[in-house]
Each structure stands twice: as C-alpha cells, then as structure tokens.
Amino acid sequence: MFFIEQGEVRLVRHTEAGQLVTMFRAGPGDTLAEPSLFSDHYHCDAIADRDSTVRVLDKAIVLGAMTEDTAFAIGLVQRLSAQVQSYRRKQELLAIRSAQDRVLAGLADGWMTGTVVAFASDLGLSHEVVFRVLSDLVRDGQVERPARGVYCLKRTDQAAS
Amino acid sequence: MFFIEQGEVRLVRHTEAGQLVTMFRAGPGDTLAEPSLFSDHYHCDAIADRDSTVRVLDKAIVLGAMTEDTAFAIGLVQRLSAQVQSYRRKQELLAIRSAQDRVLAGLADGWMTGTVVAFASDLGLSHEVVFRVLSDLVRDGQVERPARGVYCLKRTDQAAS
C-alpha cells in the first residue's frame, strides 16, 4: 500500500486488446492499492506522469495499526468510502451514451485537468470525438476556452429535457 | 447503512437521459450504502427484485462501533476494499469496445446469473446485441447453452492475440 505525498500516480491496467484503462488517479494525501491489504494476487501498474513522492506502507504494519489505532481505521474506511462513491459516479457517467452529454458531464465533474487526450481516455471516448464535441460546444457557447487546451462550462444549464 | 440478510438489493441511479444504471448488487452478508456514513446528501434508489430481508443500521451506532470494536472496523475496510476491487474490474470490463469480447468477459466473470436482459444491462449493451452475440458464440462452439436462458463458457481459451 502506498501514500502519495506529492504529484500524481495513476493505477492502470491494460485490457486484452491492449488499450490502457486508468483505474484510479491518486493525488497528494491519497492512498493507493488498499485492496492489496487483503488479497495477494492483485495486479495493476502504477504510472507517475509527473515527478511524485510516494511513501511505501508495509502491509503488516498497516494491518497492525488498524487494530490499535481506531482513528486510523476510520480514516481508511472514509477514504475507501470516498473511492466507492467516485467509482459509482464514474460508472454513471460512462453509462451516458451520447458523446456530447458525456463530455459535458465530465467537464461538470472537473475531469478536464490535463490534456484533452487524457480527458478522452477517462471518458472512454476517442480523442477525435472529444475534440470535435468540444469545438462544437464552444461554437454553441455552452463551453468557454480561455486558453489553448483549457475548457470550462459556461454555466450549469438546467437539464433541458 | 443497511445489512442484507436475505435476497438481493440493487442500488440504482438514473441518468438524465432516463436510463437506469445498477451501481451495486448486494447479496446476503453484504452491506449497502456505506458512503452514507460520511456524507449526508448521497442519493441512490434501492430496488429489491425478490423478497429480501434487510437490517437497518443506524449511522451513529455504526460510527460508534467502529471506534470501539476494531474487528468491526477492519471488517468494514475489507468489505469496502472488495467493492473497490470489483468496481475496478467492472471498469476494465466496460472499457472493452467489442460487444463480443465484452460478453465473453462478462460470462468469464460469472455475471450471467439472471435474465439475458439484466446481463445486457450490466454489460452496458443493448439486449439485442447480447442475444445475437450469444447465439453467434453458441454457433461457434465457444459457449454452451445447457438450457433456455442459461449460457456458460466452453473453456477459458487462452488469449488469442
């Protein structure tokens, strides 16, 4: 198990077809690979896109700390709950069929942090479509692009049904 | 927070477009809505497709038990870890583009328990495609159908690259 002090580390896995899937994006203060505490044969790859500082936590020590320090255990439960919630949100978002709606939802959730290519990968869309959708949205006035590669929603327009 | 004693309860949420997404499927021994322990405004709907018995756990009491009973806290961490793992697996599976590969992966993971319609919904595919893929696979001999509505993999054929 790992604790991220600085930077950002992505937990990735590749499908049989070879595409890379980001399972989790951990920032400063996040812990990584908690499930490894209970299972031995869990395998993901970790990628640091920027320089990062990571603290390695020994499995046995963490398990020990959990029995002695209830606050520590509760903190862990809290982290995991947050992760579960974010996974649920992601699942919901990925269920959106229309590329435009998905991009809008992704923007609303603040996923557009790095490059458009990375954003597209998070959304499970090809980057071409995302570029197209973004320029359409900018043309429509729903999205602003203050700078190259920076996009943000104009406002939360209420669900037009 | 809830504890499922018997039956099965699904945690669902509907997207703006109106489609229903199953966030979590809880069986006997599972707990439901753990994130609600730490956040007040989390909303999902729970659906019991069969008759089920559910124990309601008071938020304050659970939080109290966590500080006093370390084993309880650890158990909770374990549950949540397992959930996180299964979400990651689902994410990986949903990233598979080809409908056929996705159906195969779903079968391998043992998702085809109830009806084909439910299976298709879990896979994020239309039931028509799933029916088609399944009959193709049966024709190809990759999948067996011992009975109407029952499908299982012939064997784990090693990743044909």
Next chain:
DNA sequence: TGCTCATTGTGATTCAAATCATATCCAACA
C-alpha cells in the same frame, strides 16, 4: 382453457463513434 405479459430471439435500418488520414501548433532539445 384462453389471456396477458415478460423474456427470448431475429431481421432491417440508422446513426454516431471509431478509425484512418492529414496538417498545424508548440515546447523540448541538440
């Protein structure tokens, strides 16, 4: 028994995202 209804199943068509191709911009770097 006949009726209803959900599930199963298949065919035809549409449509939107993937893919392929290509070009520009820009930062890092030698």
Next chain:
DNA sequence: TGTTGGATATGATTTGAATCACAATGAGCA
C-alpha cells in the same frame, strides 16, 4: 537554429452497436 515528438485539430470513411420492428416461447393466472 533546425528537428523531433506530442498535443491539437479537422475531414472522410467505415463499422458496429443502437434502434426499430416483429415473432415465438413460456409462465402465471382467471
């Protein structure tokens, strides 16, 4: 300075899943 490579961007084409339409099956039930 020129060169490389990644991100940005857009156009043309293809593909495959969604959608629409329609049957057949089978269980529950009056």
